[in-house]
Amino acid sequence: MNSELRAAIEMAFQQAEQALAAKEPWRAYPWLENAHILSQRLPVLHVCSHWLMLRAGWQQRDYREMLGQTTRIMAALLFSKLWVPIGNTGRAKISAFLSMPVPKDLQRLLQGKHQ
Numbered sequence: 001m002n003s004e005l006r007a008a009i010e011m012a013f014q015q016a017e018q019a020l021a022a023k024e025p026w027r028a029y030p031w032l033e034n035a036h037i038l039s040q041r042l043p044v045l046h047v048c049s050h051w052l053m054l055r056a057g058w059q060q061r062d063y064r065e066m067l068g069q070t071t072r073i074m075a076a077l078l079f080s081k082l083w084v085p086i087g088n089t090g091r092a093k094i095s096a097f098l099s100m101p102v103p104k105d106l107q108r109l110l111q112g113k114h115q
Helices: 003-021 025-039 043-060 063-079 104-110
Strands: none
Touching (some): 003 104, 025 043, 025 104
């Protein structure tokens, strides 16, 4: 993984952690969605994005999000290296099998790295 990609993932996780520490999970989700897209082919970081989404769901008492993230954590552990739906934001309200367009700012970071 190149240093620019690593820095972008780390910044997304830091911003999300700060939002969760402030009990503002709605601020964490955009950062976590970006971290998810960037880390889909990196099992440990992929799982971390789902873990933090689970924590955000917990803070909101969003049971759908919590259940969805629990199953996605297991899938991320098992399938990150085999197949992922590129561009998927990782939220429970989105099908875990749906590929989505990758935002342009993230495309540059991913270009040739995971696809």
